[in-house]
Amino acid sequence: MLGTLDRKLGRDLWAVRGQVLAIACVLAGGIATYVMSVSTLRSLERTQSRMYGEFRFPEVFAGLKQAPRSVAARLAATPGVEAVEARVVAPASITLAGYRQPIAGQVVGLPRGGGRFNRVHLHAGRIPEPGREREVLVSDGFVQAHRLQPGFGLEVTINGRRQQVVVVGVASSPEFTYQLAPGSIVPDFKSYCILWMHAEPLEAATDMTGAFNQVALSLGRGARVEDAAQAVDAVLKPYGGQGAYGRKDQISHRFLSEEFRQLRMMATLFPAIFLGVAGFLLHVVVGRLMATQRGQIATLKAFGYTTGALAWHFLKFTAVVVLAGTGLGVASGAWLGAGLARMYRDVYRFPYLDFGVDWEVGAMALAGSLAAGGLGTLWPVLRAAGESPAVAMQPATPGRYGRSWLELPWFSQPTRMIARNLVRRPVKSVLSMAGVAMSTAILIVGGFMSDGVDYMVFAQLRRAQLDDLTVTFFNPVAERGLYSLRSLPGVQAAEPVRTVAARFRFAQRSYRTVVQGLEPEGRLRRLLDTELRPVELPAEGIVLTDYLATMLGVRPGDRLTVELLEGSRAVREVAVAGVVREYIGVTGYMRREALNRLLREGDVATGAYLAVDEPALPGLYERLRGVPAVAGVAARAQAVRSFYETLAAQMLTMALFNTLLAATIAIGVVYNTVRIALSERGRELASLRVLGYTRGEVSYILLGELTLVVFVAIPVGLGMGYGLVWFLMHSLQTELFRIPLVIRPSTYALAALVILVATAGSALLVGRKINHLDLVEVLKARE
């Protein structure tokens, strides 16, 4: 049964319902973010470990040029290696009837007899039957993007040989959760796919019968990935081994790990800010409650209520807010988490993903909000409840005011009152400002993601990569071969490029990536400085992506060891000639001619950048498909489009979510600040009204304080927002991508606007209350 005091509690809560609701919403915002990101993280991690086990994700990976199958047996005998599986993988260019854009693909040989590693999950259809060489599986993203059902046909060109295949099943596999076409920046399921086909026809098409060019290994207990990789490299070196690597460098695993890191960050940073602000607001509101109820507490104590009972009574106030906020937060977090998990599934092709909110997550959420509420209110409640009743019975001593340094002689009386009030409680004034500033900062973070990504795309696709089509070859071709490309109808220019896998070493550090050999006067692929101005590729030496230089710790002038993993396999010291600004991936750049010299090869290229007349594009795809040397074709316009299709919607959703969250904080802080001011000074203001002050003047005293707080807080918050973005940018950057630190003026403006609107709204609500101040009531009652 509810006691009388509980009824009092209910009415106390009701009297400040606006504030209670605002605080509960702020709390709910933090909890929702926490539950959403932690639940998604846990679901993804659970799914990952389950599918790695179920589909046997290997521990070490290696690519090579070509080796006979007997070499695989030698690998199996290497110490530490438990099992080995060798297969053939080849790039392909694909035609789907009715789709006019180029489609690139990766064809994977289905191992004979089911396969030890990288088993596939069948979403629909069936596994290709033994002996039926034309039957293939295709990745589920492709089928979904084109809205197809198993049973359709594809024309696949491997190694220049065209063949017709029939898709009998739709599949996914842990090694291809993240499907990135070579040279693209986000998955594009319409123009990239994975095909699984029987080993025999694939080996035949690639002239690798009885051989392999990719190997996967699992390790025995206690074996180290680094040791195994070294042993594998030793064996594969004569066969064009390109360097073995562990899971942490496997592209799908790598991207997932990055996502986990981001989710973890999201699960701590934002909830911490929100719970902190909620705790502060509770502190203010409950502190005010204790001040107004000082006499009531003394009276109840006079009648025999214990300190503990009274403290508990007021802590229930906190408990109600905390429970309401947590409940709302967990519910919306679960809902948002399900949405986020769905968004992840659109990008990461998991065989399955069971989203759920674990009870531990709910418990942690509750513990977090209880801690925030407790920290905020325990002290004021205990202090007030523990006060001696004889002391508490006496009216509180009037606040101590003094002249403040803010006062200038020409200020009016109301302005002085504002100044004195701010200065009298510096901690509270500063905390209110901090709260408003914090919400401004979060608003900026909300906008930053899309600003940064827009800029990244702009830099990459409108400044650096100016080609219309990127063509890659199966094998290096002579530069002369490009004449045939240039002579195709619609092609205005073709610039050759030479790409080679390489390992860079400097001091103790090393990193495996590629070197690209570019044309010195190239106009289709340019290198940029920090201001995005094109820079000239020097005749000698190597130019590195700025992030790569930082990772390796090299500066221009240093001598970098470049270990080429193909061709001559030369190991050379090369001078670092400069660094260039890039936001996606890390690469080394040389003049093509210098790189070819290093490789001890002639004037060859592995690909070409093409400038094409827009109307000629469709016909050109058709022609390129007929060129045997061409392994794949990628279109830049299509890349931009697919980028926005895949990511922009998600970015927008996240930005909207962040803005909504930040607006909650802003309204919560601003509204509470005014309400508390009104409660503290209602009597004083009513007295002023009795003395003949107008409503306007009285409103000015109250709202002037708020306005001052907000106007100081906004610029501070804009600065804090920049700092927060800087922190996020630095902790999120990896060699995969770096979101540039770019904040548009419009993002700053929007943040300030949201705060101003929240302030105006709160001012209107409270202004109505000022107009209805009950003068008689206020003067009659004792405080």
Next chain:
Amino acid sequence: MEAVFAARAVTKFYDMGEVRVHALRGVDLELYAGEMMVLLGPSGSGKSTLLNILGGLDRASGGSVLYRGFDITAASERELTQYRRRHVGFVFQFYNLIPSLTALENVAAVTEIAEAPMRPEEALEMVGLSDRMHHFPSQLSGGQQQRVAIARAIAKRPSVLLCDEPTGALDSETGIVVLEAIDKVNRELGAATAVITHNADIAGMADRVVHMSNGGVSRIDLNAQRRNPRELHW
């Protein structure tokens, strides 16, 4: 007659930085069972201080106060709370009702933690407020609020009723109604009652009148006959 309170050499001082304010300078006083006592004295003479010490709201700096043989000056915080909860009813000058609770609920807040209380309705009836039970304090006049406060004080059937200027904020008409309620409760429940007032006219309703000045008891008058508050006016 049995002494409910026996105060011996009670002192109370407040240290205010450099100076020490002596609120009580050695008070000796008894309060007898069923008695009606009025405390008179100028402002600052220590009346409220003494009453707060008797009621266990405040602690004496020296001396002893025995409540039926139990020394409340030596009691722990917990014992004092229990003491107040079981035995003491307070009425304050400014009523000190809980504004968010109705008249009935204000009384119930106390009966809920008492041992053998009367029903809240009964207490309100004793002070003549049966028809205002569901009103909030802000909807009641000062006198009505003070009567609710008296109902709240007596609902637990206290053995002592301590009233600090219960009529201080009221006009004489209303004050008399309130005093009648206190008088009635004293007679019907037999609670030893102490009433602080500035108003010498009120002294007529007492069995004994204690005059205080400068932190001590200066004189005690015995009234030959206790007068009904109705007959008082000021």
